[in-house]
Amino acid sequence: MIDNITVVVFCLLLLISYMRTSTSLDSLSVNQYIKDGETLVSANGTFEMGFFSPGNSKGRYLGMWYKNLTPFTVLWVANRETPVNNNSGGVLKLNQNGVLVILNGANNTVWSSNISNKGGVTVVNNSTTAQLLDTGNLVLKIGPENILWQSFDYPCDILLPGMKLGWNLLTGSWNGRAFTGYPIQPLKQQQKFEFVMTDKEVYHRYEIIDKSLICVYRLTLSGNLEALVWTNHTNSMDGNIAKCECLKGYVPKNPDQWNISYWSSGCFPKMKSICGNNNTSGFLKYKEMKLPDTSSSWYNKTMNLVECQKLCLKNCSCTAYANTDIRNGGSGCLLWFDDVFDMRLYEQWGQDLYIRVPSEPDHVSVDIPGSKDNWMMHNKAVLIIVGFFTFTCIIIFIRRLASRVYGLLLFPKWQVYSRLRKEDMDLPVFDFSILVKASNNFSSVNKLGEGGFGPVYKGTLVDGKEVAIKRHSKVSDQGLEEFKNEIALIAKLQHRNLVNLLGCCIHKEEMLLLYEYMPNKSLDYFIFDETRSKLLVWTHRSNIIAGIARGLLYLHQDSRLKIIHRDMKTSNILLDAHMNPKISDFGLARTFRGDQVEAKTKKMVGTYGYMPPEYAVHGRYSMKSDVFSFGVIVLEIISGNKIKRFYDPEHSLNLLGHAWRLWIENMPMELLDTDLLDMCISSEVIRCIHVGLLCVQQKPGDRPDMSSVILMLNGEKLLPQPKAPGFYTGNGSTETISPSSNQMSATNFVGR
Structure with missing residues (x-):
């Protein structure tokens, strides 16, 4: 009988313990705890906290994540340096001293909040609680207001809305609305940023305006800050290729390097000095600029822009100035001295920047605020010329945009x-x-x-x-x-x-x-997914390659318009019910005249990885640009690897370089998706690899046109030996791989 009573009491104690540590709790009182397998959940059900094991790790960590969100993303970890053994499990407990601790199986403390009082508040054992707030902040507090400790003060690699990022007086150029070096345009429209600088603290934080949007920031292992967004309206953020230009009045320090798109040497003024007894220097106004690096700058919050300019003119080392705050018409003064670094054009999100330049006879577009300055009074002729050219430019601008203004504003x-x-x-x-x-x-x-x-x-x-x-x-x-x-x-x-x-x-x-409607979505939906890619057997992939080629030939040659697509990629190849490919998304396409071979643009569009070198670097595009993109798609289809994700660390090569290395080393079949090895015809695979490498060659003139591509794919034309592809190393450069002495001949692999 006693044994039965003991069993009942023991079961009741277990039940009480289970109820006390239920996953419905959002807080812990003194001596309460949660065990491995149980969780704390915020009151609104957004955040959840418990023990987890990342990847193949055998350790257990106390972490916090979004409760009903995929993919599983850990936002904060407590014992990141001291994991609990997987076999023994862990316990999160608020101990008798009002301190949060993590205990291992041996009841030893592996982590603690390490605070018993703060701000003169004495911790009373039974009045202390630990709570997971609706913001994702784990707080240790007495009553509703007195916070003793909070996880927001100890962030990991994730920055959540409401977290303070600060205590660093060199945090960048804050213009009253955002950091000018932070150009994530789609997200900025949905976020509110705050920068606070007082005698007691300096910090930056953000809030989400659109509550349907979930956005956090993560610091990657490479030191980059990336945004993670969960939303029904996520915009594609494909990377753009950089292009450098010298400012007016400046020339490249090393023209030879500049001409091959190697810009690290920078620019310098045409005239050696912008100061002296005959100080005729002025300022050019650049709009929508990301402000330069502020490590050699000075600021004053009370000065206006005219005073800022005067101060810069008095100092021969001063090279540029701008407002510190762009709100309400602008205020404050920010000066740069000596060389300026890291200036970029950020359309819509940059601000006005005034660069100091020497005045020359043919250099009349000087923009200096404050019409009463002595310099301007002594240069009336310059002002008249400026006015004339400004009026002329306005007329030209209006005439060029008349149709657009007529369409967008009047109708x-x-x-x-x-x-x-x-x-x-x-x-x-x-x-x-x-x-x-x-x-x-x-x-x-x-x-x-x-x-x-x-x-x-x-x-x-x-x-x-x-x-x-x-x-x-x-x-x-x-x-x-x-x-x-x-x-x-x-x-x-x-x-x-x-x-x-x-x-x-x-x-x-x-x-x-x-x-x-395309029931099978897009090509990338299949070939880059580990499970769905198995459904794309070789006959499907071969048919898709041939279909894309026929579609491009129609655009380039057989339609009544000669069309350059300019955004060929796997996500723009749709698949019908029979897995037939259909090229889509012509928003970036351009038409050519009958005799036109090439065009040039200053605004590069498209997707990095699929862009050929001549377009990414110089803005030149032609039918051979689409041919290059087609070649990338062919190699992706054959290998099952995405151009933007694949990297061979052993040889520092991307997908193009990897395919090229296998080709010149007589191992082309090693490129093939392993799921296809038992169900393909090797001669067809090698022919497609050969065609793909011909299409991605560095020089446009070496690439075949689409009519030749189709003949090659059908085995109706001999294939020349390919040359090295463009952008094939891991860092995007075009260094040459020395081919092996045992180079393959095209005739070895052409099917008859």
């Missing part, structure tokens, strides 16, 4: 579309309410994916026809121009390997395009 978007429709094509126009109903109010359940223009949703029209609806995103860098371009080009194209445009819709600020 609604539907009238712009109406003129476009009458002029270029007959395209069905859908009512916005129909598309709202078809997509279930653009439900996240219906979302198929997202590109540079915006998200794409599956829709079902009233007649039961399934469509794909591309909706413009407000945070997209693309807009009406790309919308019109897509309509004007793709509506005129008819080919089985091009996606079919069914109609469009413009409603107030909404711009939408309707396409035929």
Whole structure:
């Protein structure tokens, strides 16, 4: 009987212990705890805290994460240097001294909050609580206000909304709205930033304006700060290729290096001195600039911009100035001395920067605020010339943009579309309410994916026809121009390997395009997924390669317009129910005249990794640009590896370099996706690899055109030996690999 009573009491104690450490708790009182396998959950259910093991680690760590969010992302770790043994398990406890501790299986402390009082507040054992707040902050407090310790003061690699980042007086150029060196445009529109500098503390923090958006910042192992965003409206943030130019009045220090896009030597003034007895230096105003490095700068919060300029003119070492705060018309003075570094053009998110330059006879675009300055009074002739040229530039600017102003400002978007429709094509126009109903109010359940223009949703029209609806995103860098371009080009194209445009819709600020629905989504959805890639057998992949080639040949040669796509990549290759490829997304495409071979642009668009060298570095594009992108796609399809993710650390090579090395070492089949080894014809695989390498050669003139590519793929044309590809090393340079003496001959692998 006693034994039975003992058992019952023991079971009751276990039940009480379980109830006390239930996952529904958001706080712990003194002597309460949670064991490994149990969790704390914030009151709003957003955050959860418990023990976990990262990857293949055998240690257990106390961490905090978003409760119902995938992928699983740990936001904060307590015992990051002292894990608990996986076999013994761990316990998080608020001990009798009011200190949070983690105990291992031997009841030894491996981590603690290490605070018993703060700010003169004495900890009373039973009045101390530990709580996981709705912000993700684990706090140790007495009562509702007196916080003794908080996890926000000890961040790991993640910066959460509300966290303070500070105690460093060299935190960068804060202009009252944001750090000018932090150009994440789509996210800035959804966030509120704060920079506080007082006698007691200096810190930066951010808050989320759109509560449907989840965004944190993580410090990577390489020292980069990256944003992690969970949202239904995430914008694609593909990297851009940098281009350097010298400022007016400055020339490259090393022109030879500059001409081959090696810019590290920088620029220097045309005139050796910008100071002296005859001080005729002035300032050029550069708009939308990321401010230079502030390690050699000086600031004053009370001075205005005119006073700032005068002060800079008095010092021969002063090279530039700007406002410290751009709010409310601007205030404060920030001066730079000697050389300036790390200036960049950040459209929409930069600010005005005044660079000091010597005045020359042909250098008249000097912009100095404060018309009463002595310098300006003695240079009336310069001002007259400036006024004349300014007036001329305004007239030219207005005339060039007349059609755009007429379309965008004087008329609604539907009238712009109406003129476009009458002029270029007959395209069905859908009512916005129909598309709202078809997509279930653009439900996240219906979302198929997202590109540079915006998200794409599956829709079902009233007649039961399934469509794909591309909706413009407000945070997209693309807009009406790309919308019109897509309509004007793709509506005129008819080919089985091009996606079919069914109609469009413009409603107030909404711009939408309707396409035929592709049940198998895009190519990258399959080949870069470990499970789905197994469904793409060699016959499918070979058919996809041939279909893309036929589609490009039609664009380049067989359609009534010669079209350069400029954004060929796996995500823009859609797959129908039979896995047939269809090229999509013509928003960045351009047309060529019949005799035109090449064009040049200052605004590079597209996706890094698929860009050829001549476009990424010099802005030149042609049909051979699409050929290069096609070659990258071919090598991705064969290997199952993504160009932007693959890296061979042993040889410091990316995917192109890896394929090239295997080719010149007579091992081309090692490039093939291992899932295909038992179900492919090796001669076909090698022929495709050969064609892919010919397409990604460094020089455009060495690459075949698409008509030759199709003949090569069909085995109807001999293949020349490929030369080294462009951008094939790990760091993006084009260093040459010395081919082995046992070089392959094209005739060894061409199927007959």
